[in-house]
Amino acid sequence: MVAADFTEISELRQGLIRKALRYAIFAADPAADLVTAPFDAGGILQELPAGYVPVGFTTTDGVTFSGDLSTSDVQSGQSSSPTRSDVESDTVTAQWVPQETNAAAVALYDNLPLSGAGALPALGSATWTWSRPKTPPTRYRRLVFIAEDLNKDTGNAIYIVRHFPSALRSGREDEQWTRTAEIARGVTYQAYIDDAAETDSITWIDGPGWRDYAPEPPAGG
Template sequence: MTTPTPPDLMADLRTELIRKQLVQAVYAADASAEAITNPFNETTGELAALPSGYVAVGYTTDDGLTFTSDLSMADVTSSQSVEPTRSDVESDVLTASYTPQETNQAAVALYEGLPLSGTGALPAVGSAWSWDRPSTPKNPFRRLLFIGLDYADDGSEIYVVKFLPRARLTSKDDEQWARSTETQRPVTFTAYRDSAVGTSCRNWVDGPGWRSLSPGSNEVQSVAITGSPTGGTYTLTFDTQTTGAIAFDATASAVQSALEALSNIDPGDVTCAGGPHPGTPVTVTFVGQYAGTDVAEMTGDGTGLTGGTTPAVTVTTTTPGGA
């Protein structure tokens, strides 16, 4: 009986997964605009063009974007327990808050409840603007797209994206005019479920830099016996280390045991499936210390096989590692 190996507490720590949103962008559209189904090019992970009608909010204050989830639970208490004996989500409300610094069409329209396009929308910057405060605000629903940008070690982009397909202004702070600070129009939007999209918030993480973090494929090699032997043994050699004799009719577990007996393969470094020989090949998947890497192809020696017609053992790589 073998003693289990204690976990390596540092093995699963990855500094490259500590991310920041170094740059943030906010885009808004009227509820009539096309919903975002995928903000990325599926092949490359680059950002795709936005549908018509989405307007940039522009610069925001350096405290960035805040997404708040207000979670409320309904507990069942019982006289026999000091803890709740049941707890269920009563409500979970998502809000998004940010403070625009620009006086542009999007920042003003979202703050004042004006349409972003069409009748009643503000014209381009530099044209005369005029609007009245309504006696009964309409407070229309919007579509909001939030994009955060970070960079991988090679400088390629990593994006975190949130899309609120049906959001409504539920709070706004004071618009202040002062010599000491820029004019700000802080807003908070609450996310509501969009029946067509099927959610109140859709999230993505993608980008060329994110895809570069993939560990790659695990290498898979196939060990086949040809010539229909009726007896004898064969051996496998991996990176100059050769196994003991493996029976001509070995099962996958027997091949795995032979490989794990090598000095350069530890238990958990290979997983064998398929078999048994000689009728069915055994597949060897390299995991553990060899996971996601391109390893040397094993070689087989079938001179110990007997019977049949010119029996032999062949090894082929069916899935290269690291691809």
């Protein structure tokens, strides 16, 4: 056997530690197109399909993606640990607290449509008014989360895009009115399998800074 160099085999790379230096959340009604190609062939971030609206500023807690995994174990008399384990459920949620009182934040919090009948009008164009229905509707959304980081060596942008093709409100925080803080409307949305996308969550990483990691082509190649 060949002696190992720990520094080489550990492959510790500070430049691969990612942060969301800037991030944004977008929401759309189910009629909007799925996000299938957030980058072009050169890794340049593209505009979202029509119908996606920005949620705006959030608290400094940002977006929290949580998971709930449950398994079913088989116990056997001859083993102190399970002899078989199968996944029963594996879900993912996103939680954030908007700070702006805009149409998207209000709609996501109070379960209103983002477009069409029942949607809030443009800011300042008319009085905003909405009522809670007797029977709360089951209103699915399409959600997109985009984070921007920088390549440590080149300074070029790296983007992480996460798409929930079908998400349902699963929780909301208290709405508090006080002179010392903004009126915030925190929500939690759970991702569900979308028939067309055949998944509940899609993630892409690309951008000029990501392409900078590509290995140099061999000399003369």
